[in-house]
Amino acid sequence: MSMPSRLPEPYGQGSGANLADILERVLDKGIVIAGDIRINLLDIELLTIKLRLIVASVDKAKEMGIDWWEDDPALSSGARRKELARENAELRERLARLEELEPGLAREEAPRTARRNVREESP
Numbered sequence: 001m002s003m004p005s006r007l008p009e010p011y012g013q014g015s016g017a018n019l020a021d022i023l024e025r026v027l028d029k030g031i032v033i034a035g036d037i038r039i040n041l042l043d044i045e046l047l048t049i050k051l052r053l054i055v056a057s058v059d060k061a062k063e064m065g066i067d068w069w070e071d072d073p074a075l076s077s078g079a080r081r082k083e084l085a086r087e088n089a090e091l092r093e094r095l096a097r098l099e100e101l102e103p104g105l106a107r108e109e110a111p112r113t114a115r116r117n118v119r120e121e122s123p
Contacts (some may be wrong), residue, residue: 006034009038017072023062026053026055026056027056027057028057028060029056029060030054030055030057030060030061031051031053031054031055031056032052032053032054033051033052033054033055034052034053036048036049036050036051037049037051054066100113120121
């Protein structure tokens with residue numbers, strides 16, 4: 001005579017959870033894995049590794065306030081454009097400061113630069 005199992009089915013009775021279901025639940029709810037690894041030798045800390053891992057969908061991450069990829073120029077074209085605009089503004093500001101320091105030099109350099117550009121463009 002066999003006894004029925006008293007443990008509940010983890011994902012509903014009679015329904016098997018496949019990998020897609022599990023992945024959908026993980027992305028919908030999110031998972032946080034955190035841990036610290038410390039290696040000490042005679043009360044001297046040799047190594048500390050802090051591990052923080054969040055697995056979630058983009059929508060869930062944004063809901064939690066995590067959106068660092070939107071500001072990373074390597075991952076977002078909008079962030080790349082912002083970075084270029086910021087660099088351009090910084091260079092213009094530096095040029096303006098240099099022209100203020102050496103007003104005569106800027107006027108002398110402009111015609112020379114223009115002549116050099118004309119020579120380089122002509123065959």
